[in-house]
Amino acid sequence: MTQVRLECRPMSASDLGWVVSVEAALHASPWSRGNFDDAMSAGYACWTFRECASPVAYAVLMSVLDEAHLLNLTVAADHQGRGMGAAVLSFLLDEARRHGAAQCFLEVRESNQVALSLYRSRGFEAIGRRKGYYPGTQAREDAIVMRYRL
Template sequence: MSPDYRTFLPDDTALLAELESRACAHGWSATQYRDSVRCGHQFHGLFAAERLQGFAVTQSVLDEAELLNIVIDPQWQGQGLGKRLLRELRATLAAAGARRLFLEVRAGNAVARGLYAGQGFVENGRRKNYYPCPDGREDAILMETEL
């Protein structure tokens, strides 16, 4: 069964944080997700039988959007859901008037960087020592694409 894409307003931010904690070492907390909801960020999800398989968080200002976070449940990784989620949210953002989408990604996350490059994102900057990692800190790669 192919998952359904839709925008949503999370009512269980602890669930989002728990899903992300299984996907990466330095994820957002439930409090950070609650703050994101309060700020009016947009949530995009892939659901199969009402079960959340992956989600993304974006914010939009005028004709620009930023991908703040994207998470695919580890049991569903490697099946093209990240690509599908990006494709769907890009179409949703473009339909709402966004013309460009920005993001940042860990320099060491080759899988994500490849996904983004495959979706038309190009590197446009770097933040030195931005993310915590087990042996100190790592750079953030800034990327953007036109919608």
């Protein structure tokens, strides 16, 4: 991968300890180990990304016919803000294109300004809103649905 030097590998069971701990630390509604197991068993594209042999990021992409759905994209806290999220997103969009997808969709919490900024700046457009999609500490939170034309 360009700019930041990331090595990408398919996620395996041995990655899940690290993945699940990062997931629990960074997401308000984290995926469980079972969710990652299910995603791998279902054949979704589950990736981990390493820098100098250390894991720094992971992502899950689901493909349905000519649509790709970005289900998870996470950069470990101590590696954020260094271009990793943008590099991983670029890799995932290339992968989706390579597998014949025409569009990539995702949902993002309305309050997640960093992720919204990442997606907007890389060409995703907001196409809808799912009311109360995410659990919240006080009230449920809307999801912004975004699309990227590949």
